[in-house]
Amino acid sequence: MTDGTHPGNQPGNADPAAETAVGPDAGRTGPPEAARAAVVELLGVLAYGEITAFERLAEDAKMAPTLDDKAALAAMAVAEFHHFESLRAHIASLGVDPAVAMEPFVTPLDEFHRHTAPGDWLEGLVKAYVGDGIAADFYREVAAHLDPASRALVEEVLRDTGHSAFVVEAVRSAIERDPRVAGRLALWGRRLMGEALSQAQRVAAERDALSALLVGGLAVPGFDLAEIGRMFTRITEAHTQRMATLGLAS
C-alpha cells in the first residue's frame, strides 16, 4: 500500500476524468464525480451485502437449538441491519438513491447466498463467523482508500463487527462432542471462501468503476494490481486463521 505506482492503469487515463467532473458535484467536499461513482458502487455492494446478511442470519437463527443461541444469531443479524442503515444513509447523502446503488449487486450476492445455504445450525454458525470476518477484513482494506466521510463510516461499521465471538465456543464444543464434525465443517469453510471469491471476481469483472477505484485508476488513493493480489492474500490468510480459531483446517 506504500507503493505509489499503478501499473494496472494507463497513465493519465483516469485522472483527467476526475479533474473534468462538473455538474451537481461542483463545490462538494466529497470526491469528484468519477471517483464518487466508484464510491457509490462500493457503498452499494456493502449495503446490499449487509441487508442480505441480515436476512440470512435471521433465517439461520430458526435452526438454533436453544433460545439463547437463537438470540445470539439474531443479534448478529440486527448488527448487520444497523450497518445497512448507516451505509444507506451515507449513499443518500451523496444524492444517490440507495436502491439504485445496490441494484447491480443483487444477483451476485443472492447467488452467493443461494449457493451457500447452510444445511444445519453449525454450518450456519461457521458461515456467520467466516462471513463476518471476511466482511471486516474487506472494510479494513478499503477504508484507507476512501474520501474522509466514507472512510469514517466504514471505520464506524468496522468497529461494530465482532458479534460472532459466541460462534467460536459453540463450534469448538460441537467438535469436542463429535470430532467427525470438524471434517465436514472444514469443507464447508472452503466452499464458503470459494463462493465468496468467485462472486467477488464476477463483480470486479462487471463493475468498471469499482474495479478502477480498487486498482487506483481514479483520483482517490487506491490499490495497484499487485496490491489487489496482496489484499486477497491477506484476506485468505485471515480466513485460514479464523478457521483455525474454530478448530478447523482450511
Next chain:
Amino acid sequence: MTDGTHPGNQPGNADPAAETAVGPDAGRTGPPEAARAAVVELLGVLAYGEITAFERLAEDAKMAPTLDDKAALAAMAVAEFHHFESLRAHIASLGVDPAVAMEPFVTPLDEFHRHTAPGDWLEGLVKAYVGDGIAADFYREVAAHLDPASRALVEEVLRDTGHSAFVVEAVRSAIERDPRVAGRLALWGRRLMGEALSQAQRVAAERDALSALLVGGLAVPGFDLAEIGRMFTRITEAHTQRMATLGLAS
C-alpha cells in the same frame, strides 16, 4: 380499572401468599414472590412474542417487491429484536433465566405464527401492522398494573412502537390499484385477530399466575374479570380502527 373489587378471586386467597413470600425476595424492592412469578410470566410472553415477531418479519421481508420495502419491514423486525433485548435483560435482572421464562409460551406463539403465515407481501404487511398494533395496545393495558421497574420497561418499549406507519400507505395504494384486494385482506385481518384471541385464551387457561396477575388476584394492582372483558373490547375496537385506517372492513 377504578373498580377495586376482584370478583374472580376467593377473598383472602392470593394476598396472603404474597404477604408470606420469603427467601431470595426478602428485602428486594420489586414485587413479592408470587407477584414476581406472574410478572416474570408476563415478561416471558412479551419477550418470546418479540423474538418471534423479529423472525417472522425478517422472513416476510423476503417477499418485498422492492429493496426499500424490504428495508422497511426489516426495520420493524429489528425494532422488535431490541424490545426483546430489553425484556430479556429485565427478566435476567429479576434473577430468572430468560429462556426458562419464555419456554411456556413457545408453543402458543409458534402455533399463532404457523396458522398465520402470510401468503404474499400484502398479507405480511397487514399482519405486521395488526400485530404491532395489538402488541402496543396490550403493552399499554398492562403497563399500569406492574411494579415501577417493569412498568418503566414496558413504557419504554411502547414508546418505540409505531414503525409500521409505512404499511398504511402501501396497503391503501394496493387497494387503489386493485379494489378486489380489500376483500381478501379484510378476511385475513379477521383471521389474524381470531388466531390471536384463540392463542391468548390458551395462554390464559394454562398460566395461572399470569391470569391471576391480570385479574388482580395478587398483591399488585390488577384487573378484575369485568375489566379483562373491557380490555378485550378496547383491543378489539382499536383493531377495528386500525383495519379502517388500512381501508379494510373488520
